[in-house]
Amino acid sequence: MLSQVRDLDLQLLRLFVCVVESGGFSAAQGELGIGQSTISTQMAKLETRLGFRLCERGKAGFSLTPKGEQVLAATRKLFGAIETFKGEAQGMADKLLGELSIGLSESLDAGVLQRVAAAIGRFRQRNQAVQIELISATPAELERRLLQDQLHLAIGYFSGNQTALEHQPLFDEQQSLYCAQGHPLFTRARVSRADLDACDRVLHPYRFISLDEPYQGCPSSARCEQVEGSLAFILSGAHIGYLPQHVAAPWVANGLLRALLPDEVSFAVQFRLTRHRGRQPSEAQQALQADLLASFAD
Incomplete structure (x- = not known):
């Protein structure tokens, strides 16, 4: 009885599908690159693992048992799911995901807001599916939220006395x-x-x-x-x-x-892009931070 699916089981199932699609053991030799006796041994291992026969082979030719038909359908469904997973996993490897909370100081100049908007526009052109929240507040509130991990980034003027915060200059007001x-x-x-x-x-x-x-x-x-x-x-x-x-x-x-x-x-008051120094930024946060710095450097 097959209670766990191992790498060897997947190999045996792929051999099984190849045999079926080739029309028998003999016809599958060229496709698999192994002899008929080896194919027969491998099929026997799979049947032992499953606990029942998958096919009839003999003078009458190759044919699937009713359970073999069901295993074939289930195996094709399994391999299809594996291919779907591989595609989605590859997509996730190149995709920015997650949520970002960004704090903005109150009453920012229109030109500053345009630069923030431009940075968000750049970020949205990336391969991403990120939920972004913008919060407008006083500098005191922004600093408090940064220290309490309620914000990932903030744009404002800060005391510079909080050693837990890291600042990068953006512009002067x-x-x-x-x-x-x-x-x-x-x-x-x-x-x-x-x-x-x-x-x-x-x-x-x-x-x-x-x-x-x-x-x-x-x-x-x-x-x-x-x-x-x-x-x-x-x-x-x-x-x-x-x-x-x-x-x-x-x-x-x-x-x-x-x-x-x-x-x-x-x-003049210096406004800075600020984050919590002790928190490891996500890939999405690093990307948006880079877009903001680039937007204000233009």
Whole structure:
């Protein structure tokens, strides 16, 4: 009784199929390259393994038993499944699979989003079947998710203090200090540092770039981690605060925001592509990371 299928069994089954398709032992000699007695011995081994006769051979010629007919059908089905497996396995060897979660810092410039989109487009041209999730969040949230293995990659500005994270520079974002229509400095012809010191400034409680900000004025009665919240505070006319220049640009164009001392207190923030240093990246993650770096290098 055949309880396990071994390599030898597969060899014997292939011989069996060849004998049947050739029309008998004698006719199969040329196809198999072995003598008739060896073929007969091998067929006997297979029948012993199965526990029943597969064919009748003698003066009346070669013919399959009813069980032999069923074994032939089952064997062809088995070899067909093996060929299907080989094809699918080969396809998987060259195919990127899995899931990727990518974090994006909030309120990115349109040009930056176009580069991210271009990288995704490049990745989709690869031989892949990868589920990609994009998550927009504050830098603090992105860093937390990276450390907790909830993100594979993130694009944002980070403290650089987390040794578990690996960073690769992507681009710089320009930041300026703004006030809005209705604020005392909005219409003032000349603004000084002393004027700024008397203002109520929006405080960012988790701004990794805060120590690099050229202006560190106080006091502050407004706190916000999100760019949109900071913009709302500034538009109220009661506060001054830093904003990415691309976020402020349409409001400046409409005459609702004004940059304060742009040559003195504006500065650049470096955005980086970040991953967890201690986690082995999948082939899909490595490929998308390469596409992102290439897109921003163009």
